[in-house]
Amino acid sequence: xxxxxxxxxxxxxxTSQGLIKAVDGVSFEVKKGExxxxxxxxxxxxxxxxxxxxxxxPPNGRLLGGEILFADEDLLTKDEEEMxxxxxxxxxxxxxxxxxxxxxxHRVGDQIIEAIQAHERMGxxxxxxxxxxxxxxxxxxxxxxxxxxxxYSGGMKQRAIIALALSCNPELLIADEPTTALDVIIxxxxxxxxxxxxxxxxxxxxxxxxxxxxxxxxxxxxxxxYAGKLVEYAPTIALFQSPLHPYTQGLLSSYPxxxxxxxxxxxIPGEVPNLLHPPSGCRFHPxxxxxxxxxxxxxxxxxxxxxxxxxxxxxVNNSAL
Amino acid sequence: xxxxxxxxxxxxQIVITLFIITTFLFLLFRMMPGDxxxxxxxxxxxxxxxxxxxxEFGLDKPLMVQYLYYLKNTLTGNFGKSFYYPETVLExxxxxxxxxxxxxxxxxxxxxxxxxxxxxxxxxxxxSRLEMGATVFGLFFYTVFIPWFGLIxxxxxxxxxxxxPIGGMLTPEVWAADVGLFPKIWDVLYHLILPLSxxxxxxxxxxxxxxxxxxxxxxxxxxxxxxRAKGLPERVIxxxxxxxxxxxxxxxxxxxxLAFSLNGGVLTETIFSWPGLGKALVEAVLNHDxxxxxxxxxxxxxxxxxxxLLADILYAxxxxxxxx
Numbered sequence: 001x002x003x004x005x006x007x008x009x010x011x012x013x014x015t016s017q018g019l020i021k022a023v024d025g026v027s028f029e030v031k032k033g034e035x036x037x038x039x040x041x042x043x044x045x046x047x048x049x050x051x052x053x054x055x056x057x058p059p060n061g062r063l064l065g066g067e068i069l070f071a072d073e074d075l076l077t078k079d080e081e082e083m084x085x086x087x088x089x090x091x092x093x094x095x096x097x098x099x100x101x102x103x104x105x106h107r108v109g110d111q112i113i114e115a116i117q118a119h120e121r122m123g124x125x126x127x128x129x130x131x132x133x134x135x136x137x138x139x140x141x142x143x144x145x146x147x148x149x150x151x152y153s154g155g156m157k158q159r160a161i162i163a164l165a166l167s168c169n170p171e172l173l174i175a176d177e178p179t180t181a182l183d184v185i186i187x188x189x190x191x192x193x194x195x196x197x198x199x200x201x202x203x204x205x206x207x208x209x210x211x212x213x214x215x216x217x218x219x220x221x222x223x224x225x226y227a228g229k230l231v232e233y234a235p236t237i238a239l240f241q242s243p244l245h246p247y248t249q250g251l252l253s254s255y256p257x258x259x260x261x262x263x264x265x266x267x268i269p270g271e272v273p274n275l276l277h278p279p280s281g282c283r284f285h286p287x288x289x290x291x292x293x294x295x296x297x298x299x300x301x302x303x304x305x306x307x308x309x310x311x312x313x314x315x316v317n318n319s320a321l
Numbered sequence: 322x323x324x325x326x327x328x329x330x331x332x333x334q335i336v337i338t339l340f341i342i343t344t345f346l347f348l349l350f351r352m353m354p355g356d357x358x359x360x361x362x363x364x365x366x367x368x369x370x371x372x373x374x375x376x377e378f379g380l381d382k383p384l385m386v387q388y389l390y391y392l393k394n395t396l397t398g399n400f401g402k403s404f405y406y407p408e409t410v411l412e413x414x415x416x417x418x419x420x421x422x423x424x425x426x427x428x429x430x431x432x433x434x435x436x437x438x439x440x441x442x443x444x445x446x447x448x449s450r451l452e453m454g455a456t457v458f459g460l461f462f463y464t465v466f467i468p469w470f471g472l473i474x475x476x477x478x479x480x481x482x483x484x485x486p487i488g489g490m491l492t493p494e495v496w497a498a499d500v501g502l503f504p505k506i507w508d509v510l511y512h513l514i515l516p517l518s519x520x521x522x523x524x525x526x527x528x529x530x531x532x533x534x535x536x537x538x539x540x541x542x543x544x545x546x547x548x549r550a551k552g553l554p555e556r557v558i559x560x561x562x563x564x565x566x567x568x569x570x571x572x573x574x575x576x577x578x579l580a581f582s583l584n585g586g587v588l589t590e591t592i593f594s595w596p597g598l599g600k601a602l603v604e605a606v607l608n609h610d611x612x613x614x615x616x617x618x619x620x621x622x623x624x625x626x627x628x629x630l631l632a633d634i635l636y637a638x639x640x641x642x643x644x645x
Contacts, residue, residue, distance in 0.1 A: 056549050084553075086552070088553075089552055092550070100542060102547065103562050104544070104566070104640070104642055105640055118551060118554065
């Protein structure tokens, strides 16, 4: 059963130059207990999806259409108060730039207690014990609860954020580039921590990153995004073994691999398109090595091509498989 | 604790700064063109009488000796005798300071009490009609010229409507009569309302706009998004997370405003015939009344220095990242 189902989500940002179509017709679902990774370059709409699910878009964000079904309820039709009760309790978000995600003037422990008490009737004592438990869970010393964020290191802050996100036992955890600001060693620790907790609590996870190797470690399926669209979606292993979309293929060959034969890294030529005026047809066609005439004219349909493998590309057809 | 040492350190710095300022003030007034005696002396006076008066104020002594006298008077706290009034400087300040505090400091406190919540609210409701209205309203009073607005207020409310007195701080008859305390307080309040309202209107925009800007900045911070993602109620996000952090720069402005308020304002005092320190200060400079002018400026310097110290201490209390 899928816990989250995003159907044809369309989102844009209103700017003085026009509408930026940040998310344009994205559909995917996440099963209970599954970890889905969303990969794409900066500005491809990954974070906008996360913020849309939380309904925390900035004031210039506009919803154009689609549905976000969470446990069969459409989040986009909920009122603000219903949505507030969802946030932090049933859906948690760990977002980018987490180093400033804690308020510098309040004690870290208090900031977690505050989140618990926003959703549950709980005395201070009991909440304190819960936070202590959470601290141990994420590998923090409970003695640090009374300290302020500036007394934490980057990795400790991120652990505290994870504790905060888990404080009300959410069903869905969205991690949007949770390790971007951290060094590689801490990055690894944090990812292991998230994975461990995901298994332990049977959490449903959406992991957003520009780093496909990180996603490969964390997630059972991967969605590849390009310029506001989902271009390929497949189980992790299938995606790495036989990537079908030219963009996915380009993305994978632009990373060095430690194992396997030595080869040149081949970056994808060109730049991410401007979403104010996206290219016609397939948005990837100006950079695509296999572009045909139809690619510039007609938008490829996002369709199922194999069991659990979806793609939007004119160049891949069922007969080629 | 370290805070104690920090304060002690700063007090030491304040003493040194004050010494430099006192010296500077002494020289500044003596470098001004003109002579104090020309203001109090009749030109037809015989030169011997002039000399006598110069002698009485110590103006015949060399500059260095005058300076030492001045330092002695400043350190003992009586600031010498006014050249112009038949009082010591201390007596003048004692007489003028309470009305100044009553009008100006109250106005500053009131304007912050109004400006801070209003600034917080309009930043939170950015783009609303309330924000537009309050900002335009605030900017109008922020830029309006005090004497003009004061005179209009007096003309409308005192002269045409007759609700308030034309000026002054009290009715001498009431204070001369044996009527008990309450009518006297009422009398002062009656005189206070108009100038206080005018000043508060003129002041509140500053604090409102400052709070608004500071609040808008904090609202862009990541921890506000965290607070929303936690599912906190709007009110808690606004007050505990946004406004609490936005207060920091406003605190500095508040302490400085309070310090400056104790010096009054010459234009306001003139328009409303308010017996404050501001007018006395300007007159002292014009009259070459060195002791009074020096004392008044020194008072301002002391207040600003201590207001800064107070702001620093408050900062340490408000922002845990700051440690001394």
